[in-house]
Amino acid sequence: MKIALIPGDGIGPEVVDQALRVLTKLHPEVETTEFDFGARRYHATGELLTDADMAALREHDAILLGAIGDPSVPSGILERGFLLKLRFLMDHHVNLRPSILFDGVASPLANPGTIDFVVVREGTEGPYTGNGGALRVGTPHEIATEVSVNTRFGIERVVRDAFARAQARGKKLTLVHKNNVLTFAGSMWARTVDEVGKEFPEVATDYLHIDAATIFMVTDPARFDVIVTDNLFGDIITDLAAAVTGGIGLAASGNIDATGVSPSMFEPVHGSAPDIAGQNLADPTAAILSVALLLRHLGDVDGAARVEAAVASDVASRGETRGSTTEVGDRILALV
Numbered sequence: 001m002k003i004a005l006i007p008g009d010g011i012g013p014e015v016v017d018q019a020l021r022v023l024t025k026l027h028p029e030v031e032t033t034e035f036d037f038g039a040r041r042y043h044a045t046g047e048l049l050t051d052a053d054m055a056a057l058r059e060h061d062a063i064l065l066g067a068i069g070d071p072s073v074p075s076g077i078l079e080r081g082f083l084l085k086l087r088f089l090m091d092h093h094v095n096l097r098p099s100i101l102f103d104g105v106a107s108p109l110a111n112p113g114t115i116d117f118v119v120v121r122e123g124t125e126g127p128y129t130g131n132g133g134a135l136r137v138g139t140p141h142e143i144a145t146e147v148s149v150n151t152r153f154g155i156e157r158v159v160r161d162a163f164a165r166a167q168a169r170g171k172k173l174t175l176v177h178k179n180n181v182l183t184f185a186g187s188m189w190a191r192t193v194d195e196v197g198k199e200f201p202e203v204a205t206d207y208l209h210i211d212a213a214t215i216f217m218v219t220d221p222a223r224f225d226v227i228v229t230d231n232l233f234g235d236i237i238t239d240l241a242a243a244v245t246g247g248i249g250l251a252a253s254g255n256i257d258a259t260g261v262s263p264s265m266f267e268p269v270h271g272s273a274p275d276i277a278g279q280n281l282a283d284p285t286a287a288i289l290s291v292a293l294l295l296r297h298l299g300d301v302d303g304a305a306r307v308e309a310a311v312a313s314d315v316a317s318r319g320e321t322r323g324s325t326t327e328v329g330d331r332i333l334a335l336v
């Protein structure tokens, strides 16, 4: 198993360290290559992600990422120039974000019920493609556009992936969009769900506007099973989903090229958290659960289950004090 490690910025290296210990315990044979992408490299060389970097990453079975983004670099340069570029070039079209409220974990909701759903966020299109521009910058007449790109091909493949997951889970698929206002893209998403749904007659479907979806995620999250949505809505709603299931420190994700051509990438949902970086304060659980997603993706279902069981056991006994990054890592490592 060859894994590319991208610790990245802020708390990224701290949480990846703990995730790597778990991975290495389960797979002592793992071969890792560490890449120094992020703010330090950008400051030192001006480079973000070169063709040679892409070729080197492609030599691996999967990528484990911490987080990218640093206050010393203007907002967007690393996020767009490295992270989104990497996701797009690797064709990571299925951005998989499971949300589970583990037993014993406190939710901020008074009556959370059972929360166990998966957001399938489209990962290569929508408003994140950099299709836009600015005119008369800095003047009172400035204009900025940020155009959402939605292709039939892109929507259909992610919708089919989401249906397959809903079928495997035996429940339902909810399309989340804003088709009462974003009528061009929203109509294509809705029609695509209707058409692809004919291949999955046993999967029930429903639809929610994104604004209403945020209400139900707080008032009745148990109603969700699989959600399919676009890149921007999926980004936002998965931070909310993390919050209702005990916090951003527990939320894992996979950026998957479902064709298998490119290595898929696994990372916590959270960012580089500069406010707590370098203090051994970050919760590494999301990064560790990302290892479980990585292992399942590579076919080690038992290994993935062991990581998830260790995390479930640890979070159930945390109580009020979670402990430091390394303490959490030590405890989960001992349980795996």
Ligand SMILES: NC(=O)C1=CN([C@@H]2O[C@H](COP(=O)(O)OP(=O)(O)OC[C@H]3O[C@@H](n4cnc5c(N)ncnc54)[C@H](O)[C@@H]3O)[C@@H](O)[C@H]2O)C=CC1
Pocket: 011, 015, 066, 067, 068, 069, 070, 071, 079, 083, 248, 249, 267, 268, 269, 270, 271, 272, 273, 274, 275, 276, 281, 282, 283, 284, 286
């Ligand atoms: N995939 C990635 O690499 C992502 C990168 N970013 C970047 O990260 C930087 C910071 O972004 P923010 O909007 O502040 O989001 P963030 O997710 O980094 O932090 C939001 C809040 O959650 C807390 N938090 C995050 N992860 C935590 C953990 N593991 N344990 C405990 N608390 C945690 C932070 O301390 C902060 O208060 C920005 O440069 C942003 O662009 C943001 C999201 C994803």
Ligand SMILES: CC(C)CC(=O)C(=O)O
Pocket: 069, 079, 080, 083, 084, 235, 269
């Ligand atoms: C920093 C963004 C490019 C990514 C993000 O917030 C996410 O994928 O959740």
Ligand SMILES: [Mg+2]
Pocket: 235, 236, 239, 269
């Ligand atoms: Mg996000």
